[in-house]
Amino acid sequence: MVSSTFAMEINLMKRIPDSLETQKPQQKIALSVYDVTAWYGDFAALHNISMSIKENQITSLIGPSGCGKSTFLRLFNRMNDFISDFRVSGTVKLNGKNIYSKAVDVVQLRKDVGMVFQKPNPFPKSIFENVAYGLRIQGINNKSVLEEKVEQALKQADLWNDVKDILKRSALALSGGQQQRVCIARCLAVEPKVILMDEPTSALDPISTARIEVLLNELKDRYTIVIVTHNMQQAARISQQTAFFYIGDLIEFSDTEKLFTNPEEERTQNYVTGRFG
Amino acid sequence: MSNLQHAIFELKESMIDMAHLVRSQLLLSRQAYLDFDTDIAKTIVENEKRVNEMELANDQLCENIIALYNPVAIDLRFVIAMLKSNTDLERMGDNVEGIAKYIIGMDKPFKKAYIDAFETVKMFDICIEMFDNAIEAFVLENTNVAASLFKQDRQLDKLNQHATQIAPNLLMKDTAYSKEILASVSIIRKLERIGDQVTNLAEEIIFYLDAKVLKHLKKKKKFL
Ligand SMILES: Nc1ncnc2c1ncn2[C@@H]1O[C@H](COP(=O)(O)OP(=O)(O)OP(=O)(O)O)[C@@H](O)[C@H]1O
Numbered sequence: 024m025v026s027s028t029f030a031m032e033i034n035l036m037k038r039i040p041d042s043l044e045t046q047k048p049q050q051k052i053a054l055s056v057y058d059v060t061a062w063y064g065d066f067a068a069l070h071n072i073s074m075s076i077k078e079n080q081i082t083s084l085i086g087p088s089g090c091g092k093s094t095f096l097r098l099f100n101r102m103n104d105f106i107s108d109f110r111v112s113g114t115v116k117l118n119g120k121n122i123y124s125k126a127v128d129v130v131q132l133r134k135d136v137g138m139v140f141q142k143p144n145p146f147p148k149s150i151f152e153n154v155a156y157g158l159r160i161q162g163i164n165n166k167s168v169l170e171e172k173v174e175q176a177l178k179q180a181d182l183w184n185d186v187k188d189i190l191k192r193s194a195l196a197l198s199g200g201q202q203q204r205v206c207i208a209r210c211l212a213v214e215p216k217v218i219l220m221d222e223p224t225s226a227l228d229p230i231s232t233a234r235i236e237v238l239l240n241e242l243k244d245r246y247t248i249v250i251v252t253h254n255m256q257q258a259a260r261i262s263q264q265t266a267f268f269y270i271g272d273l274i275e276f277s278d279t280e281k282l283f284t285n286p287e288e289e290r291t292q293n294y295v296t297g298r299f300g
Numbered sequence: 301m302s303n304l305q306h307a308i309f310e311l312k313e314s315m316i317d318m319a320h321l322v323r324s325q326l327l328l329s330r331q332a333y334l335d336f337d338t339d340i341a342k343t344i345v346e347n348e349k350r351v352n353e354m355e356l357a358n359d360q361l362c363e364n365i366i367a368l369y370n371p372v373a374i375d376l377r378f379v380i381a382m383l384k385s386n387t388d389l390e391r392m393g394d395n396v397e398g399i400a401k402y403i404i405g406m407d408k409p410f411k412k413a414y415i416d417a418f419e420t421v422k423m424f425d426i427c428i429e430m431f432d433n434a435i436e437a438f439v440l441e442n443t444n445v446a447a448s449l450f451k452q453d454r455q456l457d458k459l460n461q462h463a464t465q466i467a468p469n470l471l472m473k474d475t476a477y478s479k480e481i482l483a484s485v486s487i488i489r490k491l492e493r494i495g496d497q498v499t500n501l502a503e504e505i506i507f508y509l510d511a512k513v514l515k516h517l518k519k520k521k522k523f524l
Pocket residue numbers: 063066068086087088089090091092093094095106
């Protein structure tokens with residue numbers, strides 16, 4: 024849309040002087056994607072995507088239904104591998120290591136890269152066992168270690184005070200927002216590096232949503248969070264960077280403030296202002 | 301058209317209405333000045349109430365859009381630009397009213413020779429032309445038209461300086477007309493302020509259309 028010299032002029036004239044921005048400490052890259060194309064059979068759901076996701080911040084993925092957000096998100100924990108005719112080309116790296124190389128232990132990868140889904144999906148077990156689940160898979164069975172880790176995860180998930188006296192009760196008896204926080208605690212208990220979230224609040228009421236948003240804001244200091252959301256205001260509220268996908272293409276990826284005040288691309292502008300999509 | 305687009309359209313129309321009202325006030329003030337017509341000047345003072353009402357109404361429209369629709373990108377910039385432009389238009393209205401009040405306060409007409417010496421008519425005409433450009437730029441969403449009026453603003457600044465320079469001499473020579481001379485200088489100051497405010501309108505139009513911020517840049521021409 025704009026020539027590069029023109030874009031440079033715009034940079035010169037931004038309200039925030041560049042000197043302020045460069046004062047931010049350099050952030051490390053947690054996840055990097057280079058020239059990734061992903062197919063379901065013959066259908067390419069993602070086309071030549073390249074992007075770098077920074078550590079300890081929230082990155083939002085937005086775009087109309089079917090544009091490939093979930094497919095993209097699932098690249099990072101190789102969840103797409105469960106789909107029989109799924110194929111991927113290009114490189115996906117976690118902390119500099121190619122996660123699609125033969126040497127990768129997928130079980131370890133899924134411990135490092137946790138996932139929280141749209142519908143809260145606690146197992147039909149007690150709250151305690153839900154949170155301890157991943158720990159037990161890792162072979163941790165020492166009662167006091169489990170208790171300590173479960174308590175820690177529930178505290179981090181802002182759920183401890185709600186459930187500390189009812190840990191043996193079924194997780195299914197909790198409210199939707201509480202169930203989602205159980206799922207977050209389950210994910211946190213194994214101390215992942217990255218948390219992937221696919222529309223984690225779309226089934227929740229505004230108050231539970233707000234609580235989870237506050238929680239995410241706290242968690243980002245320890246974890247790298249990538250979140251798919253259809254709620255653009257949510258992306259604007261919680262994330263530092265936002266990527267806009269459209270029919271399998273990454274159209275624009277920039278600081279969230281920029282994307283919502285002055286996007287480079289007309290298609291981004293049309294989408295975020297609700298002119299289509 | 302989405303509900304947000306509707307609301308934005310409504311705000312735009314209302315802003316255009318207000319701009320036209322302030323513009324007609326400016327035209328009236330030119331006439332009141334040239335014809336020394338205190339009735340017209342009183343009409344201006346009367347109309348100023350409507351300008352104030354429209355300012356409140358436009359503020360309300362902006363607030364509603366922000367509260368109800370969470371505008372982003374160009375829509376957000378538009379609402380921000382309108383909030384500021386609304387204030388500018390209201391202040392322009394105040395300045396025109398100020399001109400009218402000077403005319404009402406006058407005992408006798410301005411001397412033709414001084415009107416010429418101060419180039420007041422030229423200043424009125426430049427202001428009106430700048431205002432027309434701003435309205436056109438806004439209606440047509442044309443940043444080139446908006447940018448065209450920066451040059452005229454510098455002309456106004458020069459005329460204002462010129463008036464300030466020649467006034468002391470005239471005041472000493474013609475004490476019988478000191479009140480009129482001082483009023484002329486004040487009117488010229490108001491016109492110069494109006495020029496600044498029209499310039500603000502143009503800057504806001506460019507901000508919302510192109511996301512370029514021209515405020516506080518000394519050499520605006522270079523960036524356009
Ligand atoms: N298992 C699958 N088999 C075949 N095609 C699939 C499969 N999963 C997704 N797709 C297709 O890939 C494209 C991207 O789907 P994806 O679920 O990643 O989109 P999305 O952006 O997450 O959409 P939504 O916002 O509706 O969740 C769509 O065209 C979809 O139909």
